[in-house]
Amino acid sequence: MANLEVNFCGVKFPNPLVLASGILGVTGGSFARTIAKGAGGITTKSIWKNPHPGHHNPTMFGNEHYFMNAVGLSDAGIQKALEELGEYIPKRKAPLIVNIVGGKKSDFADIAEALNDLPGKPDLLEVNISCPNVEDEFGKPFACSIIDAAEVTRLVKSKTKIPITVKLSPNVENISSIAKSVEDAGADAITAINTVGPGMRWNIDLRTPILANKVGGLSGPAIFPISVKCVYDIYKAVKIPIIATGGVCSGRDALEIMMAGGTLVGVGTAIYYDGDDFWNKATSEMSEWLKKEKIKNISEIIGLFHKK
Amino acid sequence: MTCCKELHHQINTEPKVFEISDFWEEAENIRTFVFKGTLNSKPGQFCMLWVPGVDEKPFSIARDYDGEIWLTICKVGPATEKLFEMKKEDKVGLRGAFGHGFTILNSALTPNPSSKGRGKKVILVGGGYGTAPLHFTATEHKKNGCDVTMIIGARTENLLIWTDKCEASGFRTLIATNDGSRGIEGFTTHVLADLFDKEGHIDLVQTCGPEKMMKVIAEMCVQKDIPCEVSIERYMKCGFGVCGQCVTESGEKMCQTGPCVSAQKALSYSDFGSYHRGSEGQRINW
Numbered sequence: 001m002a003n004l005e006v007n008f009c010g011v012k013f014p015n016p017l018v019l020a021s022g023i024l025g026v027t028g029g030s031f032a033r034t035i036a037k038g039a040g041g042i043t044t045k046s047i048w049k050n051p052h053p054g055h056h057n058p059t060m061f062g063n064e065h066y067f068m069n070a071v072g073l074s075d076a077g078i079q080k081a082l083e084e085l086g087e088y089i090p091k092r093k094a095p096l097i098v099n100i101v102g103g104k105k106s107d108f109a110d111i112a113e114a115l116n117d118l119p120g121k122p123d124l125l126e127v128n129i130s131c132p133n134v135e136d137e138f139g140k141p142f143a144c145s146i147i148d149a150a151e152v153t154r155l156v157k158s159k160t161k162i163p164i165t166v167k168l169s170p171n172v173e174n175i176s177s178i179a180k181s182v183e184d185a186g187a188d189a190i191t192a193i194n195t196v197g198p199g200m201r202w203n204i205d206l207r208t209p210i211l212a213n214k215v216g217g218l219s220g221p222a223i224f225p226i227s228v229k230c231v232y233d234i235y236k237a238v239k240i241p242i243i244a245t246g247g248v249c250s251g252r253d254a255l256e257i258m259m260a261g262g263t264l265v266g267v268g269t270a271i272y273y274d275g276d277d278f279w280n281k282a283t284s285e286m287s288e289w290l291k292k293e294k295i296k297n298i299s300e301i302i303g304l305f306h307k308k
Numbered sequence: 309m310t311c312c313k314e315l316h317h318q319i320n321t322e323p324k325v326f327e328i329s330d331f332w333e334e335a336e337n338i339r340t341f342v343f344k345g346t347l348n349s350k351p352g353q354f355c356m357l358w359v360p361g362v363d364e365k366p367f368s369i370a371r372d373y374d375g376e377i378w379l380t381i382c383k384v385g386p387a388t389e390k391l392f393e394m395k396k397e398d399k400v401g402l403r404g405a406f407g408h409g410f411t412i413l414n415s416a417l418t419p420n421p422s423s424k425g426r427g428k429k430v431i432l433v434g435g436g437y438g439t440a441p442l443h444f445t446a447t448e449h450k451k452n453g454c455d456v457t458m459i460i461g462a463r464t465e466n467l468l469i470w471t472d473k474c475e476a477s478g479f480r481t482l483i484a485t486n487d488g489s490r491g492i493e494g495f496t497t498h499v500l501a502d503l504f505d506k507e508g509h510i511d512l513v514q515t516c517g518p519e520k521m522m523k524v525i526a527e528m529c530v531q532k533d534i535p536c537e538v539s540i541e542r543y544m545k546c547g548f549g550v551c552g553q554c555v556t557e558s559g560e561k562m563c564q565t566g567p568c569v570s571a572q573k574a575l576s577y578s579d580f581g582s583y584h585r586g587s588e589g590q591r592i593n594w
Binding site: 025029030031033034043052058059062064075077084269273275 | 319320321322325356358363364399401403470489513545546548551553558560564585587588590
């Protein structure tokens, strides 16, 4: 058996596959079940400072090629999150990444600070500056500007000792330069990528956009090539590790994006296609491939494409 | 990329458009809407009904056979208010059917020895508008030769729904109202306890309605060792296992594992009968 364990910012993950933010991330019960089904770690959905209702339905749909969502980051706010996380963190059997979001830059700092009050600490903070579905509330996502991205990074770093990973948007001219700016601002890691777009789909019989928000982020198999390219480019540009996410639907996809530069691999839309069976199916596929290739530790393949 | 070849459920979850072909009042603020077509659903499953431009909400399916889909809907918020303003031939979106429905028994295979040739004994208990999907369930049991009893309850007579349809379908129909305005004065659980005392072997109890009622029924059945299934309502946002809004405390997705689960399973969920979660994931007591 190949060793699937990876070390990410000093945190040991039993395997590189982590639940991406926004999927199933509502309750401690969900997290525990996902770990029991074979995930290497969990990312919570985005936590806001105050309760945030999100968008009306339909908020998501999919087909064999892609998935679209505009959930609008519904959340009960930091106070409720502290209760939920306070119960879960001491009992967790694998690392927990807490994803935070804000409409103002100072919100990110306030949430990071509030998380310091938890009796047990999350393993990582993921700073979501790249959701494409909340633009109306704060203009363009902070991930679209080198200056804003760096400023949010610095603010969060000043309030927490937990390692932070900054989640970037693919919807920018040069993702490498944004990655470099958050690295220089003190980020411990990068998560790439958030959903692509936003995109738009209409129902022609009703002459109505399918998503209540009219537009939504694109995920799933169709965006995998974009994720691989972004991760490849970021790996070349920075020294900090990457959580590679976006359209990973199989163990082979996970291996490919790790070779492009990912240390951890975020998995979201694959749950739509495969349900909870995804985790064990994918890790088995990865183990078998590594065994066939006579690779003992999965960490040996991280960034492999850059070594040729 | 291997995922697309191995999908285990509906691949395409874009809403499909249906015209309202008919509707009628069941009770005050409760209406049944008819759509031509099918969702290929099983009793106890649910679908998402999209009122374009307003919202999309989950509804249990009251009928899905003979080329018609029936949804019995209570007017409770903006989406249903808009729906109640709609006319015949107006269009809505439907997607589904989703979830795990009720078990349907087949008397031909192993008849109930105590039912004197009338087939397996099934008791269905509906509270409030939970009665609608049970008629669909009862119809399928009856097609398979089962002996079906419906217990229907509501606070008062004018909130009772589907009683006439149950009687017309030939199900033994027993009614309870809290104020005694129709049927016995009391709860459905009193009627059920009475049947437990009087009837012989009961093959299956299924229930849909207020969660506190279902919890009592689940406990009664487990105590008597009678197979029982309940339909658990949670905040279903996506309907297909992605958003995580509908999970129980144990992390089980009620849109896929449920809504219909065994009494034993339901009683193992610490939130069953106590609380559910709202649109932002906050706990709300029943």
